[in-house]
Every structure is written in structure tokens, then in C-alpha cells.
Amino acid sequence: MLSRGDSLRLDPIDQRIIALLQEDARSSYADIGERVALSAPAVKRRVDRLRSSGVIRGYTALIDPGAVGWTTEAFVELFCTGRTSPAQLKAAAKRHPAVVGAYTISGEADALVHLRAMDMAGLEEALERLRAEPFVTSTRSMIVLSRLVETLAPRIAADPGTVGGPPPS
Numbered sequence: 001m002l003s004r005g006d007s008l009r010l011d012p013i014d015q016r017i018i019a020l021l022q023e024d025a026r027s028s029y030a031d032i033g034e035r036v037a038l039s040a041p042a043v044k045r046r047v048d049r050l051r052s053s054g055v056i057r058g059y060t061a062l063i064d065p066g067a068v069g070w071t072t073e074a075f076v077e078l079f080c081t082g083r084t085s086p087a088q089l090k091a092a093a094k095r096h097p098a099v100v101g102a103y104t105i106s107g108e109a110d111a112l113v114h115l116r117a118m119d120m121a122g123l124e125e126a127l128e129r130l131r132a133e134p135f136v137t138s139t140r141s142m143i144v145l146s147r148l149v150e151t152l153a154p155r156i157a158a159d160p161g162t163v164g165g166p167p168p169s
Helices: 012-023 029-036 040-052 086-095 120-131
Strands: 072-080 099-104 111-117 136-143
Touching: 012 029, 012 040, 029 040, 072 120, 086 099, 111 120, 120 136
Parallel strands: none
Antiparallel strands: 072 111, 072 136, 099 111
16 A cells, blocks of 8 residues: 555556546456556456555545435535644544535635535535534535536546646656
């Protein structure tokens, strides 16, 4: 597993394999191999290396929140007491089922929390529970009107260097 700040050098074939897995994580090694000109065992070895190094952290089903009734969402800036640690913020976020993302941030606020609920009443309830955390002094909420782009991670392009700038030299 790579430590924080370290990165694995990805060659163009690794990048293409990752891009194909991002498109469809259920693709077989044989299908991926056909698209990257490798045998299925060679693809498996590369995927195993990417997993063991932490580049690929797992596979998941992507659920459309609207399809299961979670149609209301907001981003909430949290303003906290002076000595609130990231660990406290993380523990609090995990206590609230409506929290789908939580981040420490720069700027005036101490943290940014992404909430999803079934309706405005559910969102209000989730927000009130979040505000009740002992270290939260105030909040500022922004209701999401529509999602324009949403991905779990930047897409790895088949062309090296197209995500996040030029490739390292």
C-alpha cells in the first residue's frame, strides 16, 4: 500500500485498464485484455498490482439517489469551536446517515458536509441533528437544485497526462 503523498507510476496500459474499469468494473479480464492488447492473465496481474498498491481501492455499485427516493440534497458549511479536530468531525459525520460526504476545508468554514434526504423535511431534520453536535457553533447551507456532473473520482484518460495536467517527468 502506498503511503499518503506517494503515487504509483502508471504506464499508458495501466491508465487504460483503470479507465475501462471506471466505465464498467464488471468487465472481464479477457474483455479488458482485448481492448489493451494483453492476455487476460496479464490484465489480472496488473489489476492485482493496482489493488495491492492502493490505486484501486475496491469495487462498488453506483446507486442513483433519486431512484431510491433521496431527491433532496444540500452542502452545509460547518463553523466549529476553536479546537475541533478532523477526527471529531469524521466521527460526527459517521453518526448521521444523511451525511454522504464530509471534508475539512480552507476558508471561513471549518468543514463542508454533503447531506442527502428524501425531502425537505428530512433534510431539515438531518441539518438540525448536525447542528446539535456540541462543537458546531453555526452552519451555512446551500440547497442543490440540480446535479450537473458527479463522479466518484477523476476519470483516468486513456491518453496519459490528460487528467490533472501533464504526466510527471
